[in-house]
Amino acid sequence: xxxxQLAHGGGGKLxxxxxxxVILKYLPRxxxxxxxxxxxxxxxxxAFTTDSYVVSPIFFPGGDVxxxxxxxxxxxxxxxxxxxxxxxxxxxxxxxxxxxxxxRIMQSVGLAAKEAEVTIVTGDTKVVAYGxxxxxxxxxxxxxxxxxxxxxxxxxxxxGDKILLSGTIGDHGLAIMAKREGLSFSxxxxxxxxxxxxxxxxxxxxxxxxxxxxxxxTRAGLAGxxxxxxxxTRREIFIQERAIPVKPxxxxxxxxxxxxxxxxxxxxxxxxxxxxxxxxEALEICRKHPLGKAASVIGTVHQTSSSGRVVMETLxxxxxxxxxxxxxxxxxxC
Amino acid sequence: xxxxQLAHGGGGKLxxxxxxxVILKYLPRxxxxxxxxxxxxxxxxxAFTTDSYVVSPIFFPGGDVxxxxxxxxxxxxxxxxxxxxxxxxxxxxxxxxxxxxxxRIMQSVGLAAKEAEVTIVTGDTKVVAYGxxxxxxxxxxxxxxxxxxxxxxxxxxxxGDKILLSGTIGDHGLAIMAKREGLSFSxxxxxxxxxxxxxxxxxxxxxxxxxxxxxxxTRAGLAGxxxxxxxxTRREIFIQERAIPVKPxxxxxxxxxxxxxxxxxxxxxxxxxxxxxxxxEALEICRKHPLGKAASVIGTVHQTSSSGRVVMETLxxxxxxxxxxxxxxxxxxC
Numbered sequence: 309x310x311x312x313q314l315a316h317g318g319g320g321k322l323x324x325x326x327x328x329x330v331i332l333k334y335l336p337r338x339x340x341x342x343x344x345x346x347x348x349x350x351x352x353x354x355a356f357t358t359d360s361y362v363v364s365p366i367f368f369p370g371g372d373v374x375x376x377x378x379x380x381x382x383x384x385x386x387x388x389x390x391x392x393x394x395x396x397x398x399x400x401x402x403x404x405x406x407x408x409x410x411x412r413i414m415q416s417v418g419l420a421a422k423e424a425e426v427t428i429v430t431g432d433t434k435v436v437a438y439g440x441x442x443x444x445x446x447x448x449x450x451x452x453x454x455x456x457x458x459x460x461x462x463x464x465x466x467x468g469d470k471i472l473l474s475g476t477i478g479d480h481g482l483a484i485m486a487k488r489e490g491l492s493f494s495x496x497x498x499x500x501x502x503x504x505x506x507x508x509x510x511x512x513x514x515x516x517x518x519x520x521x522x523x524x525x526t527r528a529g530l531a532g533x534x535x536x537x538x539x540x541t542r543r544e545i546f547i548q549e550r551a552i553p554v555k556p557x558x559x560x561x562x563x564x565x566x567x568x569x570x571x572x573x574x575x576x577x578x579x580x581x582x583x584x585x586x587x588x589e590a591l592e593i594c595r596k597h598p599l600g601k602a603a604s605v606i607g608t609v610h611q612t613s614s615s616g617r618v619v620m621e622t623l624x625x626x627x628x629x630x631x632x633x634x635x636x637x638x639x640x641x642c
Numbered sequence: 643x644x645x646x647q648l649a650h651g652g653g654g655k656l657x658x659x660x661x662x663x664v665i666l667k668y669l670p671r672x673x674x675x676x677x678x679x680x681x682x683x684x685x686x687x688x689a690f691t692t693d694s695y696v697v698s699p700i701f702f703p704g705g706d707v708x709x710x711x712x713x714x715x716x717x718x719x720x721x722x723x724x725x726x727x728x729x730x731x732x733x734x735x736x737x738x739x740x741x742x743x744x745x746r747i748m749q750s751v752g753l754a755a756k757e758a759e760v761t762i763v764t765g766d767t768k769v770v771a772y773g774x775x776x777x778x779x780x781x782x783x784x785x786x787x788x789x790x791x792x793x794x795x796x797x798x799x800x801x802g803d804k805i806l807l808s809g810t811i812g813d814h815g816l817a818i819m820a821k822r823e824g825l826s827f828s829x830x831x832x833x834x835x836x837x838x839x840x841x842x843x844x845x846x847x848x849x850x851x852x853x854x855x856x857x858x859x860t861r862a863g864l865a866g867x868x869x870x871x872x873x874x875t876r877r878e879i880f881i882q883e884r885a886i887p888v889k890p891x892x893x894x895x896x897x898x899x900x901x902x903x904x905x906x907x908x909x910x911x912x913x914x915x916x917x918x919x920x921x922x923e924a925l926e927i928c929r930k931h932p933l934g935k936a937a938s939v940i941g942t943v944h945q946t947s948s949s950g951r952v953v954m955e956t957l958x959x960x961x962x963x964x965x966x967x968x969x970x971x972x973x974x975x976c
Binding site: 309310311312313314315316317318323326327330331333334335336342343344345347349350351352354356357358359360362393394396397398399400401402403404405406407408410411414415417418419421422427428429430431432433434435436437439440441442445447449451453639640 | 643644645646647648649650651652657660661664665667668669670676677678679681683684685686688690691692693694696727728730731732733734735736737738739740741742744745748749750751752753755756761762763764765766767768769770771773774775776779781783785787973974
């Protein structure tokens with residue numbers, strides 16, 4: 309394989325390989341590129357993250373690329389146990405892009421920043437020739453203030469910990485695909501794009517280190533997050549399919565389009581690994597929050613297996629291994 | 643004008659208009675997107691910046707897009723009076739891009755990060771379909787630690803302050819254009835891409851608040867920086883053409899290609915506004931540094947004029963007003 313394939317961007321195994329074997333190869337060791345890095349500055353811990361948003365179409369039911377760019381980066385900060393504070397905004401715009409669309413996107417950026425209580429403090433605008441981009445790509449980087457008492461990391465996960473999912477899965481990916489394919493369902497599928505920082509921050513403020521790990525299931529979906537947890541902890545993650553909330557319309561849409569909903573991207577959900585004795589309180593906190601009403605305890609961390617794996621008890625009572633998607637299930641989903 | 647033009651990305655007047663009239667319009671007021679923002683966190687001041695690099699060609703004499711992405715962001719931090727500490731790295735790669743090229747770029751990123759003593763701590767990799775990018779675009783955001791005693795801002799500039807330029811101008815822009823046009827000169831023109839953070843940091847450590855303003859003349863070149871200083875301070879900036887160092891090959895190249903060298907992008911230079919009584923020391927510090935050997939005092943801040951302007955005494959003793967380039971002189975120069 310000597311050329312980049314779309315699948316390299318899918319967030320699945322092939323992305324992991326590209327990052328491990330090419331991107332990290334020349335960086336000083338031990339090189340790790342985290343969703344959010346934690347930096348210590350004179351006793352203050354700050355989180356730092358970046359994401360580019362290349363979603364297509366740029367306007368979709370429930371949001372647009374501008375809203376995603378703000379909320380997605382807020383979510384990455386929140387997953388590191390931080391309160392989002394400041395964002396950068398870097399635009400790469402294709403020649404010929406309608407300025408009216410740019411206005412709509414910026415309006416959306418402004419509203420999202422206000423809602424998420426972040427300030428956009430630095431920016432960059434580049435223009436490339438017609439045919440050298442697809443409308444607009446947006447990068448946001450973000451800085452957050454790590455909450456006192458936050459202690460997030462794969463290394464803290466133990467046997468008996470519970471897996472909490474903050475809401476339904478598949479909404480974003482299916483909304484994008486339905487729009488892209490020109491499909492309409494009797495119940496419209498709407499992206500879940502939202503900042504979950506408020507809820508995730510509240511969990512940490514109330515439960516401190518009992519919240520052991522947080523991750524938002526974007527590219528590669530819930531499956532991607534669970535497999536990452538299993539492989540990094542070398543434990544078995546046991547989940548129950550019936551506990552995973554999926555809206556009926558999303559479920560139907562996934563079936564029509566042939567997608568495994570576990571692999572589909574989300575933009576307003578998170579997975580939390582919580583200490584057993586705090587899981588009821590965590591669930592209660594979530595369910596009282598507008599973005600956590602459908603929160604559910606979907607599984608448990610089991611004993612160490614040789615290399616880590618995710619086992620799902622299916623709806624009909626069987627068991628199957630959940631795999632991380634290999635490559636590109638849905639190109640340009642985020 | 644209802645569509646984005648290449649000129650909107652040139653860093654000139656049209657870019658300013660786009661930012662003022664569209665991009666900032668919907669952000670909470672007072673919205674300003676600085677090259678680098680300064681954030682206060684519990685008494686520690688950090689600088690935060692972002693830039694996307696869409697340079698074409700991605701490999702050019704003296705560097706490549708990876709080296710630029712690291713050094714350019716270090717430079718933006720240094721211009722805010724900060725020591726670069728941590729960078730993010732976000733790649734947007736076109737399907738079909740040769741992995742060997744990605745390896746060369748990452749090698750360059752790694753070497754540049756080592757040289758600039760920054761750590762790349764967080765990243766993102768997106769892939770877009772063939773024809774939706776032009777090879778690779780890289781965004782880096784950066785965090786720096788503001789040096790104690792640094793006090794950088796247009797508002798500190800006064801009559802009598804001197805304008806220091808750290809070295810020759812035009813090298814980067816001409817190197818890119820020569821490569822793009824397939825021109826070769828008897829003396830090859832090589833980009834000046836470098837991190838000037840070490841030198842700029844040293845100036846501030848030694849001269850503190852006597853260094854009143856710093857800016858690297860990238861897009862829109864030296865003219866862009868000087869006009870920004872004049873219009874933001876509403877003063878006259880008086881410069882002497884003979885004091886501006888330009889390599890003979892660059893000068894010849896600019897003439898052949900029809901470029902005004904003042905407008906051409908640089909990637910390893912900076913302009914400093916320095917208090918009169920510290921200018922000799924500043925010049926000495928620069929000239930002892932490998933990246934400041936050709937440093938020169940190019941002008942003086944004069945009395946307030948109604949709207950600010952830049953006046954240049956030409957080589958033949960005449961005077962002319964220096965304007966900021968309108969739009970896109972050199973597309974995708976950085």
